[in-house]
Amino acid sequence: MQSTRSEDCLIFYAFTPENIKLRQVYNSLSDFMKNKQITDPSDRFNLIVFHKDGPNYLDHFTFDSDYILKTLKSMSKDLSKANIAGGIFIAITFIIEVYKKISEKIFRLLILVDDGAYEIPDAYLPPLQELIKVVKDMPFFIDTILIGSPYSDQAQKLLKLTNLCNGELFGINNIKDLNPTLTGLSEKKYISEPTFVKQRLRKILPDNQPFYINLADTPEPLSEITTCSICFQKDNHGIVKCPSCDNPAHEVCWAQWAEIANIGIRHVFRCHNCFNILKLDKRFVIDVQTGKIPTIAEMQKVEKKNIVDYLHELEAKIKPKIVQTDDPMALEIKAMMETKKAEPKKEIQKRRASVKICPNCSKIMMGDRKNCPSCGYVLF
Ligand SMILES: [Zn+2]
Numbered sequence: 001m002q003s004t005r006s007e008d009c010l011i012f013y014a015f016t017p018e019n020i021k022l023r024q025v026y027n028s029l030s031d032f033m034k035n036k037q038i039t040d041p042s043d044r045f046n047l048i049v050f051h052k053d054g055p056n057y058l059d060h061f062t063f064d065s066d067y068i069l070k071t072l073k074s075m076s077k078d079l080s081k082a083n084i085a086g087g088i089f090i091a092i093t094f095i096i097e098v099y100k101k102i103s104e105k106i107f108r109l110l111i112l113v114d115d116g117a118y119e120i121p122d123a124y125l126p127p128l129q130e131l132i133k134v135v136k137d138m139p140f141f142i143d144t145i146l147i148g149s150p151y152s153d154q155a156q157k158l159l160k161l162t163n164l165c166n167g168e169l170f171g172i173n174n175i176k177d178l179n180p181t182l183t184g185l186s187e188k189k190y191i192s193e194p195t196f197v198k199q200r201l202r203k204i205l206p207d208n209q210p211f212y213i214n215l216a217d218t219p220e221p222l223s224e225i226t227t228c229s230i231c232f233q234k235d236n237h238g239i240v241k242c243p244s245c246d247n248p249a250h251e252v253c254w255a256q257w258a259e260i261a262n263i264g265i266r267h268v269f270r271c272h273n274c275f276n277i278l279k280l281d282k283r284f285v286i287d288v289q290t291g292k293i294p295t296i297a298e299m300q301k302v303e304k305k306n307i308v309d310y311l312h313e314l315e316a317k318i319k320p321k322i323v324q325t326d327d328p329m330a331l332e333i334k335a336m337m338e339t340k341k342a343e344p345k346k347e348i349q350k351r352r353a354s355v356k357i358c359p360n361c362s363k364i365m366m367g368d369r370k371n372c373p374s375c376g377y378v379l380f
Pocket residue numbers: 228229230231232233249250253296
């Protein structure tokens with residue numbers, strides 16, 4: 001079985017401004033997005049670029065491909081040399097945030113790069129590989145179009161990363177080949193799925209389960225009399241609310257709902273109102289689902305919401321805004337450049353770069369932090 005789910009495509013525009021001008025790729029990019037939406041109008045897009053002030057991206061994926069082009073154009077004067085490692089890190093961190101809130105998407109990172117971008121430092125290759133192994137279950141993959149030699153160190157490193165997640169690397173010699181390559185990529189991505197998907201079971205591999213469990217929010221208890229949004233009974237006992245949308249429901253009702261809405265781990269599921277990932281105690285969920293804990297009432301027919309309608313509703317309210325961030329991997333690049341300049345013959349000092357995943361909330365961050373910047377958890 002192959003998957004043809006709706007896609008959220010994050011375009012990492014890493015062409016070096018001195019080598020390739022935006023107007024040379026503008027139409028190809030426009031065609032790429034238009035073609036994709038003809039095949040599947042539910043596909044959305046986002047953008048990462050390195051600007052003179054640092055990396056930039058939009059805070060939401062958008063259905064509006066013209067908006068992506070407009071944003072790119074508005075930044076085209078101040079584009080700068082891209083740090084591929086930093087861009088991939090930012091892309092994955094952003095995609096995890098999106099995955100936490102919405103379901104039924106494939107996430108594609110499309111890297112457009114030439115020989116001029118900063119090479120991925122050796123020290124950052126292993127942590128990037130580790131990250132990709134964790135997020136590829138979403139599913140997530142990387143496709144890369146590289147204008148330049150497919151035998152360079154950079155190309156070999158990118159190939160390692162794309163291979164890890166069923167992506168592809170296309171080496172092309174000339175900007176003229178960009179259009180046909182993008183046209184090929186605008187066709188629906190088929191991902192062959194493992195056997196458990198054939199059996200209509202979603203599953204997250206055991207090694208990666210802690211990451212997805214920690215990503216989930218625990219519903220918050222409510223003590224006042226509230227109407228459960230699943231069984232519609234009023235109650236002041238055993239009712240909790242989704243921390244993302246405040247929607248209340250009985251824990252037992254949500255435990256039942258988890259049977260059809262889990263993400264591939266039995267007690268981790270999506271809220272029926274806002275798609276945010278929630279978790280309940282594993283033993284409790286199993287006991288409810290196997291009838292050991294009685295349910296309060298018959299579940300009303302809570303229908304699975306249509307994710308595409310929901311996303312259109314969200315986008316109608318607010319247009320995505322440009323987020324400017326710091327390059328998390330800039331230090332290593334600087335060190336690499338200085339070593340090269342100062343002492344070209346001296347062996348580059350072996351550094352260890354580490355990426356940490358918060359064991360409490362699954363926030364991804366660069367090493368050397370004592371507290372999680374998201375939840376404050378003490379890391380060591
Ligand atoms: Zn209920």
